[in-house]
Amino acid sequence: MAVEAAFGCTMRTLIFPARYSSLTEIRQFVGAAARDGGMDDREVYAVQLAVDEACSNVIEHAYGGEGDEPIEITCSPHPDRLMIILRDYGRPFDPTAVPQPDIKADLSRRGVGGLGLYLIRKMMDEVTYEASSRAGNSLTMIKRKGGGG
Amino acid sequence: MEITTQRFKHCDLLTVKGRVDSATAPLLTQALEALTNDGRFKIVIDMSGLEYMSSAGFRVLLAGQRTCRRYNRGEIVLAAVPQRIREALELIGFTELFKSFDNTTAAVGSL
Numbered sequence: 001m002a003v004e005a006a007f008g009c010t011m012r013t014l015i016f017p018a019r020y021s022s023l024t025e026i027r028q029f030v031g032a033a034a035r036d037g038g039m040d041d042r043e044v045y046a047v048q049l050a051v052d053e054a055c056s057n058v059i060e061h062a063y064g065g066e067g068d069e070p071i072e073i074t075c076s077p078h079p080d081r082l083m084i085i086l087r088d089y090g091r092p093f094d095p096t097a098v099p100q101p102d103i104k105a106d107l108s109r110r111g112v113g114g115l116g117l118y119l120i121r122k123m124m125d126e127v128t129y130e131a132s133s134r135a136g137n138s139l140t141m142i143k144r145k146g147g148g149g
Numbered sequence: 150m151e152i153t154t155q156r157f158k159h160c161d162l163l164t165v166k167g168r169v170d171s172a173t174a175p176l177l178t179q180a181l182e183a184l185t186n187d188g189r190f191k192i193v194i195d196m197s198g199l200e201y202m203s204s205a206g207f208r209v210l211l212a213g214q215r216t217c218r219r220y221n222r223g224e225i226v227l228a229a230v231p232q233r234i235r236e237a238l239e240l241i242g243f244t245e246l247f248k249s250f251d252n253t254t255a256a257v258g259s260l
Contacts, residue, residue, distance in 0.1 A: 020172035052203045056171045103242030115204040
């Protein structure tokens with residue numbers, strides 16, 4: 001927290017209801033943070049996609065469907081990167097248990113599981129997850145600027 | 150998000166504009182199912198107006214392709230895929246599963 005103050009960066013947190021209709025506003029929120037932080041179109045799109053996928057997963061898996069439960073999103077800009085923290089209070093999950101999609105499988109053998117998490121990991125540079133029954137589950141995603149990813 | 154469908158003699162052209170995410174993907178499912186339930190399995194999806202697509206949309210495309218290619222009765226081909234969406238399709242290996250054309254004329258002509 002002292003680091004953010006030293007750079008004078010504004011950390012913003014918004015809380016959204018766990019509904020798919022929140023995704024438009026969520027993408028606008030994180031997209032603006034990415035753009036204000038100096039990211040280019042490609043990076044902004046990547047951030048929006050990753051956060052969309054993460055929130056969709058929270059709605060479907062953490063909360064078991066749409067409802068009024070909260071998704072907290074914190075955007076924390078830094079000179080060289082953007083950090084986004086997603087917090088939910090639903091069922092925790094084990095990211096290591098999610099299968100990697102077989103992107104070379106042909107049509108008949110192609111599965112759809114794990115696509116969202118796969119995209120999150122491709123769009124963002126660092127992804128860490130922490131489940132806490134006390135403080136909720138948090139997914140931290142970092143995208144470095146000018147990373148070309 | 151807006152979806153319009155145009156029927157040709159031998160195929161259907163489905164134009165999707167706007168953003169496909171978990172909220173709007175069901176509408177794309179509906180539009181595709183309306184065609185396949187009607188025995189139409191050769192479908193061009195015009196993506197020129199598509200601004201954004203998440204895995205919710207990609208899953209709909211995959212399900213649709215499975216249906217259309219069953220018994221070799223048809224397929225879904227893509228037209229005018231925007232760069233950002235092409236990159237995502239490449240990342241998840243979908244460019245191997247869907248033929249892609251620069252414009253709808255070429256796509257319609259291929260079916």
